[in-house]
Amino acid sequence: MSNNPRTPLEAVDDPQAVSDAFTSGAFKTAVYGLGKMGLPLASVFADVTGAVIGADIDGTVVETVNNGQSHVTGEPGLDPLVAKTVNNGSLNATTDLGAAAETAQIHVVIVPTLITDDGTPDLSIVDSVTETIGHGLSDGDLVIIESTVPPRTCTERVLPTIANASGLDESAFGIAFCPERTKSGRAIKDIRRSWPKIVGGVSEEAGVAAETLYQSITENEVIRVSDATTAESVKVFEGVHRDVNIALANELATYTEALGINVREAIAAANTQDECDILRPGPGVGGHCIPYYPYFLFQQFDAESPLLRTARSVNDDMPAHVVGLLADRLADREIAISDANILLLGLTYRPGVAEIRASPSISISETLTTLGSDVSIVDPLLETYDAFSGTPIEMDELYDRSYDGIVIATPHEEFAAIDWNRFDSAVVVDTHGTADTVVSKHAYEPLAGVAVSAETLRERSSIREVVDAP
Incomplete structure (x- = not known):
């Protein structure tokens, strides 16, 4: 083979040249x-190749990127990488997907895949993009x-879509899958080194080509699987592994009352x-991934x-369990949930990440307001609250009113600064067992890395009751 390969599929004959x-x-x-x-993926490709659309x-x-700026927040290293690759001409952005397809020889699709209301995977964006690529x-x-797509999507959906749009024989081009294995807040690190890259081709040629390319952008291993x-x-x-195992943890946590123990311990x-x-229960x-993959x-x-199916049901039911637990504790004090002032702390689906898709706090806030509670919601990472029920307040407004109940739904670091002594009459439902690092942090030391039990917390702080349960 020539040292100047014409197509990526020639990697089968000379991977180094490709x-x-x-x-x-x-x-x-x-x-x-x-x-x-x-955007992190495009930036890494651009940094390695010098030629990315x-x-x-x-x-x-597109305008933001072409100005050398990132619209994605909370990603260490992304802002300077976008600026660098745009300024040196390695990365440029366009809204003309068809022109990009005509120019490129390698096409990487990383668009959202969602779930419809009846639980059916919605691949309409993937379909649209792959048809455009085909043309x-x-x-x-x-x-x-x-x-992320259902298994057999590349073979049964992407391949015929592109073949029909391009008019080419299915053997004339390559289709491969490389699962995105990144987390928000660490995307650059994950793309470049955190875990092995997994690749598999519809054909052997496509698999070898994808393996060759990803070996150039990662410092980790590239594992080429059968197809x-x-x-x-x-x-x-x-994703399913985590969903099932989280459901196990969540179900075990519901035994807190029956066993009379701190399940997290x-x-x-x-x-x-x-x-x-x-x-951890x-x-x-929440998030873009785990609730949808099953x-x-x-x-x-x-x-x-x-x-x-059972695991999904268990995890879907946990927000209602949280509200029920709070309602029971308030009832013990002869406070009806319908008359209660509630503070909901943390709305994003996980700490430190400004993302709300499928966040349990959405359901918690909706259920509380439906039951008649007066709900105040606060999250130091968010600017808009349209997805949630309740009255948004800022951190510096926390002490402007008293609360019958407080739910720590997402334990952001910022909550460690709260003066919990100001809420010494509230029932606190701590859904992540972070009482040792968040609630009354100034008043006691955590116990050997194990979540402090509700009893110990009551002894060490002025809070009358903390419920350590999901």
């Missing part, structure tokens, strides 16, 4: 979707899907045995999946 062409910018890469994971239908996003595709191009369906399954299995002690790895499961299996394939 790698050289990729890293030198001889092959132009288009990244479709410049969202919270797409970022394609997104949002004109504001601009050339013989020998490689298309890589990073969006694209296996790679798709890896990502879904990762028992979990922490149990996990000192190598074969035990119980996750909480008020539910549907990519049990809504798409003919399998009963009783465990996956």
Whole structure:
């Protein structure tokens, strides 16, 4: 083979030559979707290759990127990387996805996949983007899907869509899947080194080509699995694993009252045995990933999946459990939930990340207001609160009123500064067991890294009652 490969698929014959062409910018890469994971990915590709087109239908996003700025917040290293790659010409953005497809030889799709109201995976954005790519595709191009999709999507959906749009034979181009394995707040690190990259091709040629390319952008291992369906399954299995194990932890946490123990303390002690790895209980499961991935299996394939369905139900029910627990504690004091003033602390789905998709706090706030509670909501990371029920307040307004109950739904670091002595008459429902690091932090030391029990907390602080449960 020539040292100047014409297409990415020629990696089968000479991977080093294709790698050289990729890293030198001889092959132009288009990244479709410049969202919270797409922009970091495009920036890393641009830093390595010097020739990336970022394609997104949002004109504001495109304009921001072309100005050398990042619209994605809370990602260490992203702002300077975007500025660097845009300023040196390695990255430019466009709203013209068709033009990007005609220009590039490597096409990386990282757009949202959602769930409809009836639980069906919604791949309409993937369909639209891949059809657009097909219209601009050339013989020998490689298309890589990073969006999380149900297994067999690349084979049964992406491949025929692109073939129909391009008019090319299915063997004339490559389709591969590389699951996005990144977390908000650490995207650059995760893309470059945190975990092995997983790749699988619809064809062997596509798999080898994808393996060759990702070896150039990661310092970690690249694992090429048997095919694209296996790679798709890896990502879904990762999310389902966490959903099921979180459900186990959440169900165990509901035994707090029956057993009369701090379940988190028992979990922490149990996990000192190598074969035990119980996750942390909480008020539910939020985010863009875990609550949705089970549907990519049990809504798409003919399998009963009783465990996956039960786990989803357990996690979906946790916000109601939190409200019920609060209502019971208030009733013990002869305070009706319908007459209660409630403070809901933390609205994002996890600490330190300004994202609210599927956040348990959405359901908690809605349930409380439906029951008649007067709910004040606060989150130091958010600027808008349209998804939540209640009255938004700022941190410096916390002490302007008294509360019958307080729910710590998301334990942001900022809450450690709260003067909990000002709320010494409130019932506090601590959904993440962070009482040792958040509630009355100034008043006592945590116990050897194990969540302080409600009894110990009452002894060490002026709070009358803290309920340590999800």
